[in-house]
Amino acid sequence: MSQDSATATEAARKLTGRRRREVVAVLLFSGGPIFESSIPLSVFGIDRQDAGVPRYRLLVCGGEEGPLRTTGGLELSAPYGLEAISRAGTVVVPAWRSITSPPPAEALDALRRAHEEGARIVGLCTGAFVLAAAGLLDGRPATTHWMYAPTLAKRYPSVHVDPRELFVDDGDVLTSAGTAAGIDLCLHIVRTDHGTEAAGALARRLVVPPRRSGGQERYLDRSLPEEIGSDPLAEVVAWALEHLHEQFDVETLAARAYMSRRTFDRRFRSLTGSAPLQWLITQRVLQAQRLLETSDYSVDEVAGRCGFRSPVALRGHFRRQLGSSPAAYRAAYRARRPQGGVLESVTTAIDTSVPLQGTASSRRAAAAASSGPAPVVAATGPGGGVERLGAVPEAYVPGRPALPGQRSAP
Numbered sequence: 001m002s003q004d005s006a007t008a009t010e011a012a013r014k015l016t017g018r019r020r021r022e023v024v025a026v027l028l029f030s031g032g033p034i035f036e037s038s039i040p041l042s043v044f045g046i047d048r049q050d051a052g053v054p055r056y057r058l059l060v061c062g063g064e065e066g067p068l069r070t071t072g073g074l075e076l077s078a079p080y081g082l083e084a085i086s087r088a089g090t091v092v093v094p095a096w097r098s099i100t101s102p103p104p105a106e107a108l109d110a111l112r113r114a115h116e117e118g119a120r121i122v123g124l125c126t127g128a129f130v131l132a133a134a135g136l137l138d139g140r141p142a143t144t145h146w147m148y149a150p151t152l153a154k155r156y157p158s159v160h161v162d163p164r165e166l167f168v169d170d171g172d173v174l175t176s177a178g179t180a181a182g183i184d185l186c187l188h189i190v191r192t193d194h195g196t197e198a199a200g201a202l203a204r205r206l207v208v209p210p211r212r213s214g215g216q217e218r219y220l221d222r223s224l225p226e227e228i229g230s231d232p233l234a235e236v237v238a239w240a241l242e243h244l245h246e247q248f249d250v251e252t253l254a255a256r257a258y259m260s261r262r263t264f265d266r267r268f269r270s271l272t273g274s275a276p277l278q279w280l281i282t283q284r285v286l287q288a289q290r291l292l293e294t295s296d297y298s299v300d301e302v303a304g305r306c307g308f309r310s311p312v313a314l315r316g317h318f319r320r321q322l323g324s325s326p327a328a329y330r331a332a333y334r335a336r337r338p339q340g341g342v343l344e345s346v347t348t349a350i351d352t353s354v355p356l357q358g359t360a361s362s363r364r365a366a367a368a369a370s371s372g373p374a375p376v377v378a379a380t381g382p383g384g385g386v387e388r389l390g391a392v393p394e395a396y397v398p399g400r401p402a403l404p405g406q407r408s409a410p
Helices: 005-011 034-045 082-087 105-116 127-133 149-155 181-194 196-206 233-242 250-256 261-272 276-294 299-305 311-322 326-336 360-369
Strands: 020-028 057-062 088-093 120-123 167-169 173-176 376-380 386-391
Touching (some): 034 057, 034 088, 034 196, 082 088, 105 127, 120 127, 167 181, 233 261, 233 276, 276 299, 276 311, 299 311, 299 326, 311 326
Antiparallel strands (some): 376 386
């Protein structure tokens, strides 16, 4: 989400030819997931002027010959071809069907030409691979779904891949993390073009937060990156994951790989898209998160079992990655667990423009003071009928703390 003066100058250049900033071209390919493809169509393709959202003109373009097949065997017919991109001031690539196959050369040429003529180019999720194949990410910061970030970093070493961000705005080229992060980036574009009020109005219509804090760290898992399995570093990474309870540093990992620290850092980053120290800290925090959820160890004991030198170190890294202290995270997690098998997913309509009020301590006090029977809810059962579920889980009783990054129900 950074932008230096050089890219700012690039972004400020005027569009050439017939291109108009309010015209958004969405480039679709066969085999692309329908959810990611639908995000820019919904954000830029629906007239919501009655809600205070400025109107864009949407051009849905086929990046190859149709019909385009998507999730579930659906077939789509794009009303425009690649030639329509020549009118767009913003071009969005919502997804690419395979991170291992090259995109069509004609589509890459159209993207390069659009960028040269001043258009803003956007890649959502695996759409970043299309932008990278076109050379538009060379020497730039970018992100994609955390699961594919190592592959993007390895295949395109000139791209500065950051798997922690929800989206990266580098002026005239923007990329987002996976799936729902595409909504975050599209809202950011509306905010950039038309201001906070317009983005907030759109977010309310979509029933999503106008701006999510944090990044992808809380969603990372401990699985090895997709393409690291046959690499010599795979054994070192696997050893690190099995010995997180021990206190070791990156120098230890470099020694196990028989490499200098500098060489190890470079090789590790090329394979995982992350610096080894940051990766190690992230894995220790993830392990602490699991122990807080599944055990009764004290925070001090959790710190020791995750390789942190002190509880203070755990608390600092935990708060930076998850936005909460370990103790508060555990309390919130336990408050949200289903009680007696009761389903806990209850849909609540909220105004996301209103920030959550009160400190963590005041919310805990309110939770402790709350009493009385919880309301009864119903939900659709497996057969489509309505089932009585009983009391609303404790997580939805007013005053109960939410998990970090989540809003309590009113």
